[in-house]
Amino acid sequence: MAVRIRLVPCLSDNYAVILHEVDTNTTVLIDAPEAAPIEAALDQAGWKLTHMLITHKHGDHVQGIAALKKKYGATVIGPRGEASEIPMIDSKVAEGDVVSVGNMKAKVFETPGHTAGHIVFWFEQEKLLFAGDTLFALGCGRSFERPASVLWQSILKIRDLPGDTKLYCGHEYTLSNARFSVTVDPKNAALKRRLAEIERARAEGKPTVPSMMQEERETNPFLRPDNTEVAEALGMKGADPAAVFTELRERKNNFKG
Numbered sequence: 001m002a003v004r005i006r007l008v009p010c011l012s013d014n015y016a017v018i019l020h021e022v023d024t025n026t027t028v029l030i031d032a033p034e035a036a037p038i039e040a041a042l043d044q045a046g047w048k049l050t051h052m053l054i055t056h057k058h059g060d061h062v063q064g065i066a067a068l069k070k071k072y073g074a075t076v077i078g079p080r081g082e083a084s085e086i087p088m089i090d091s092k093v094a095e096g097d098v099v100s101v102g103n104m105k106a107k108v109f110e111t112p113g114h115t116a117g118h119i120v121f122w123f124e125q126e127k128l129l130f131a132g133d134t135l136f137a138l139g140c141g142r143s144f145e146r147p148a149s150v151l152w153q154s155i156l157k158i159r160d161l162p163g164d165t166k167l168y169c170g171h172e173y174t175l176s177n178a179r180f181s182v183t184v185d186p187k188n189a190a191l192k193r194r195l196a197e198i199e200r201a202r203a204e205g206k207p208t209v210p211s212m213m214q215e216e217r218e219t220n221p222f223l224r225p226d227n228t229e230v231a232e233a234l235g236m237k238g239a240d241p242a243a244v245f246t247e248l249r250e251r252k253n254n255f256k257g
């Protein structure tokens with residue numbers, strides 16, 4: 001069954017994603033940072049929006065909902081835990097729920113940390129993970145509403161998804177993340193190679209999203225706090241992974257690069 005995917009840059013560094021299932025003429029938006037570029041992408045493709053899947057309540061993920069809902073009448077599906085802050089929500093979902101859109105199915109994981117009610121959507125069949133601001137290419141979201149240790153538990157829910165799963169995240173933060181990553185995992189040759197690839201892609205104005213879960217597991221320090229070399233680089237050999245993760249998050253918060 002054919003599924004087409006469009007990555008839509010919005011605002012200064014956000015990404016929305018549009019999935020289109022050809023057989024059922026189902027068109028699904030993941031997060032709605034800004035209506036105009038999303039409408040333009042839909043028009044260009046000749047698709048009519050049928051569903052919006054929302055990962056969390058932040059303005060740069062929801063502020064396009066109202067205009068898109070008005071134009072297309074699409075069904076809005078979002079996190080039960082912060083439903084009151086998702087405009088025009090029709091369906092509230094939580095841990096373990098399965099969202100059906102056309103013939104596609106997405107499993108919902110609750111990933112508290114960045115926000116308390118954040119969710120991510122995993123399309124097992126299509127091998128896609130929409131992680132919002134929980135997990136980024138070579139990074140993770142800031143833990144605004146729950147301690148970093150809770151965000152680490154959330155990330156553990158998705159870390160071991162199949163390696164050929166494409167990770168779509170909410171922002172183009174990858175270059176800054178990569179520059180930080182090499183400071184905390186300096187012996188990782190795969191990471192160094194990836195930094196060079198990312199520098200090249202960004203110099204050419206190309207997106208670095210999506211990435212593959214396998215390469216994230218090998219190079220994203222926020223998936224590797226239980227790796228000895230990462231812990232050692234932080235001077236935390238033998239420490240609890242949650243403590244290492246918390247230290248990584250702290251250092252990234254203070255990283256200038």
Ligand SMILES: [Zn+2]
Pocket residue numbers: 056058114133
């Ligand atoms: Zn956010």
